[in-house]
Amino acid sequence: MLTRVKGLREQLRKSEQRVADLVIARPNQVLSLSISAIAELAEVSEPTVLRFCRAAGCDGYRDFKLHLARSLATGVSYVHSDVGPNDSVPDLVAKVFDSSIAALIQVRNQLDMKALQRAVKILSAARKIEFYGQGNSGIVAQDAQHKFFRLRVHSVAYSDPHIHSMAATMLKRGDAVVAISNTGRTIDLLRSLELAREAGADVISITHSGSPVAKLSTVALYADCEEDPEIYTPMTSRIAHLAIIDSLAVGVALQRGVRLTKELERAKGSLKQKRVLGYDD
Template sequence: MDQSPLGLLAQLEAARNNLSRSEARVADYVLSAPQSVLELSIEALSTAAGVSEPTVARFCKSVGFSGWKDFKIQMARSLGGGIPIVHQDVRADDPIGVAAAKVVDRSVSALIALRDRLDSGILKSAVGILTRAARIEFYGQGSSGIVALDAQHKFFRLGIPTVAYSDPHVHAMSAALLGPSDVVVAISAGGRTLDLIRSVEIARAAGAQVIGITTGGSPLTRHCGVTLSTDVHDDETMYASMTSRLTHLAIIDILAVLVALERGPEQIRSLERGKKSVREKRSAT
């Protein structure tokens, strides 16, 4: 879909010719009265646009949203003058300032979408599993391997035996040695990496629990007990800004904070002892 920095209305204008006739009627109504649409239910909009409620639902999915509620939230944000929810891919002829703004807009939009779409119930389940873990292993390859290392850096400070592996041979061997009290966090932007999926299968066969951080509905999710879906699509041009990696890092931050809170006051004291241990290594000026 063509996208524009002008906001959601520009996105709808660009997408209109690719919609079905009935979906285009919904787009036309939204474009003619964007502010009033925010006050409508899906039933009221379908009546106003002269289409069925399922058509409105299909329209929302066609323009990139999970449903009518999601669409209205993003419409309100776009009309309110906040962070734009749409962005353009970086072009070779973009001035430096424009290219930089596009990269930042894409990153901010991805983080806002993550905030709005995170399932608190699934998040609670993941936090419970991690809090009870005797050992946590983070698996990822390529850029996801970098996220796994960041996760290991955050979680070892919580006093949980933690390791990160990005070599498929190593995480496959390690997975075979896990047990029912251990947890694997498998990180993958697309959720289709065969080596990672195989290691997850090995870990589950050994009795370990598996948490996935990946795209919803991907092959990896079928092998995870709990999946935290990001559903962020990177710029597929050569100027990719890797926004999926940023959302994965944000999820790791969220999990680390929530696990620390779940583990109680003693965890806070433990973190403070860790901070004190490195203060002497800093310059006094």
């Protein structure tokens, strides 16, 4: 919930931003306060507090406090950015793993299942699927294409902005683009998505909530992870993106039924001759 509030803050009215700042700064105190007390501390009206709660995806103030309490009770601290030059190998390994585990739990809990179901439906019916991502997200796009080409769907991954810009203009209605972007603010990717939508294709994004990429999408799947990409390359967001891709791939496979399962088994069997005999793997 705190990550969601941080992601939404810039999209809120100035009065609602004061409520968001209070929640971010003193989340535990907020749990014990009434709506009138929150309004007084944030120097806003009670209706403003209610608008903020609805903007955060809650039915009201009580529902918001319930979600916030669950988030604080079950959250795992993000610590990989606390890795220091004097950390031992066991310490840094523990911090990196804990960070990844926390990210997966958080993204799983906040993932909109209705949006995920809609994305699976679009991809299951798509004539062609193109995966767009740049930099670190380009690697995730390649992994996604590797998952989906086995599902008997024509798929391709592009990480070069010039190439996916041209490819987007050649899409048609019934095609789909899966855009992967941690920040959701990459200018070249945004332009390609605009071209894809103009061509009639659906756009499914895996990105940060409230981002420009999310706003351009037919369906947006949010992966809001706290990390500092200026210090280390994005790690937790990449793992969360891969998990969402896996969920989409499994969903499409199930939609396509028993026949696809048999074909996947046959494809896997073709790899046996490429392995040294006598080993289980």
